[in-house]
Amino acid sequence: MALTREQLAQRVAQELEDGFYVNLGIGIPTLVANYVPDSMEVMLQSENGLLGMGPFPTDEEIDADMINAGKQTVTAIEGASIFSSAESFAMIRGGHVDLTVLGAFEVDVSGNIASWMIPGKLIKGMGGAMDLVAGADNIIVTMTHASKHGESKLLASCSLPLTGAACIKKVVTDLAYIEIADGKFWLKERAPGVSVEEIIKLTAGELVVPEHVPEMQF
């Protein structure tokens, strides 16, 4: 069975390490925050200028001056710091964030990512995504393996305008955990109950399949 959004977030959360500074994109990546193991301390960076993002506020705590990069009202945890957008992207561009999780339309075997623009559709803008993929060494893309129409999002070469070139090494889809290296996709894990054949069928770019593909553990 394909992973649910919650399961996707859970699988991504397994890549967290104690003491990590993490930037979570909008959508599924945001859910990762719900699965930080209790044994671990991580700090969430929100690129509008907050390091140490906490949970949503209660009705009483709500404050228009306290938002995250998704423009949602949030709180700050103990140990948080707040700064300008230039400082925020100095952190990001300078490679100080340990892990970045974001969604995508397409990823290819060269580690290219397309996530911000579909020609012919209205262009809303890249926000901070281009800086995030350029600045981070450790990026996880999380998305569905294929479109609603069954078209693979894991390609030999991205068809959409790129967000970043040669920067993606890890992809968690609803079907598989895949790494990118040497111009190929490497199948590392499959979602529980999903067959290797199905993953092969829905992966357009070259996929290296080992003899044994373990199921994801939750």
Next chain:
Amino acid sequence: MALTREQLAQRVAQELEDGFYVNLGIGIPTLVANYVPDSMEVMLQSENGLLGMGPFPTDEEIDADMINAGKQTVTAIEGASIFSSAESFAMIRGGHVDLTVLGAFEVDVSGNIASWMIPGKLIKGMGGAMDLVAGADNIIVTMTHASKHGESKLLASCSLPLTGAACIKKVVTDLAYIEIADGKFWLKERAPGVSVEEIIKLTAGELVVPEHVPEMQF
């Protein structure tokens, strides 16, 4: 009579305007702070990261963490701000300082300035001087008109390594107030009791002398 150091500072102080942010170099420029008219409010910038430098501290006020760019203990006035060296030079480089006053070894008719290095002598470094002359639109150089050996410091072309190119427009020496434009020195004022002939004799670069050269007023 050639101006004293105090008179030099006094003449430079006449260039101040109400509301000016001013950076004063080490030496004679520092003395300018003593001649700010009572009717005027100016704010002194010290490039180690202080805007709103106040007088020296009393013995009781002295604090090792509170110094100026000359490494002297100082105080801060009401309305002061303190910041990093990057922020300090953002102000300077970005042209936000209204007036910069500094000393020099040589100035030439092209507005070049040499103030930091004498080949063959030990090189101590340029400190912030190169940033100050590159960043400011309004710079006053204050120095003696000639060396102890009677050699002019106002040259057709600087002989020493430059601090900045084509950046100086105003020079206050112990003999004269001179402006630089169109590749020439323009004699604007003479020190009280100093003859135009003496100034001509001690100015090596091309000097434009008007029919009437007023004396400086104090």
Next chain:
Amino acid sequence: MAGFNKVVTSYEDAMAGLGDNMTVIAGGFGLCGIPENLIAQIKTMGTKGLTVVSNNCGIDGFGLGILLEDRQIQKMVASYVGENKLFEEQLLSGELEVELTPQGTLAEKMRAGGAGIPAFYTATGFGTPVGDGKEVREFNGRSYIMEESIKGDFAIVKAWKADRYGNLVYRHTAQNFNPLAATAGKITVVEVEEIVEPGELEPSQIHTPGIYVDRVILGSFEKRIEQRTVRTA
């Protein structure tokens, strides 16, 4: 001693000198920390042909969005403009030009503009449409593109507290682009929630030193929330 009294008392005075076809840099992220009354004043003035540099363009009927109603903005430089129907219409009809700029690059362009740095290199956008036509250069085996700085005829800024010297502090994440915008305007105008006595702001805790600020005005703010999200207590 008028020297450092930067406080003005009317929005007319605050925005005096703004003319058609000027460039305005605005602080704020979404609707958080936007100079909402200064924007409203620009609407009142009816200034046309503006180039506006801001991370976002407000929403329909609030923030920079209101400047679209009378077509006052000719060009928008922003990282994300997704929340605005009028924006979409004017973009599709060709009345409005947009230059999409990655958020970090936009922030750095403002900072560089204020700091006398005409251009810098960044890996952001290399190999993407953002890099098209820009100089590419390698440093230590990696490719970077050259980005030029931005300066405005005006910068409009929202801060929390100011003193008469123009020293500013921002509140929480309403800081965002505001301190960068503040450095990059030929004329920088700031509206604040509170004007404090000189000396009340601790010198080493000032976010924007007054040297960058030309005018300060006391405002009252709606502070509209874009995405109200709560948890149950």
Next chain:
Amino acid sequence: MAGFNKVVTSYEDAMAGLGDNMTVIAGGFGLCGIPENLIAQIKTMGTKGLTVVSNNCGIDGFGLGILLEDRQIQKMVASYVGENKLFEEQLLSGELEVELTPQGTLAEKMRAGGAGIPAFYTATGFGTPVGDGKEVREFNGRSYIMEESIKGDFAIVKAWKADRYGNLVYRHTAQNFNPLAATAGKITVVEVEEIVEPGELEPSQIHTPGIYVDRVILGSFEKRIEQRTVRTA
């Protein structure tokens, strides 16, 4: 949860990993805000062949000056090195290499190093020996030189207060180069006068967010004054 407890309790631990021929970026201006005990620890360790990046090189017998005594510094990148006899001797004898860098350019090189900006343009130094051999480019009719960023294997920093997350505040003008150095070290070590409880530092008043900081140690400081100047009360 060891996650964000960056406090170490010995200077050996604080500087663990420093090796010969590494680059060390040090905060401080003159003797103000220098990481005096971390410097002393480098002397104790006897590490050789160091490239040290700092605005100044201390004085004879204090600050970075003590690293000259056993010839631990091979190259100094600084804006002003005028207060040191030993420095002069080693420079003249050719034992020590010096790269003089304008103060503002030095500050910006550190910031750029930490901020992922490999190079930037500045007018500072154009037409002077500092510009020799550097690329010149015109923007809006003015000439600028390209300057590359600086990164260190270690950054050593002096702050006033820290919490266990490595969030820092600096005291008065002891801030200077410290927040810039802090961003530019692969390993950033900070010594402080006080370690406060988490939450004590107001988030928007933190000068250096903890993300830049790897180790924090509580020190005691001599804080020598270079130019003691007083007025009569």
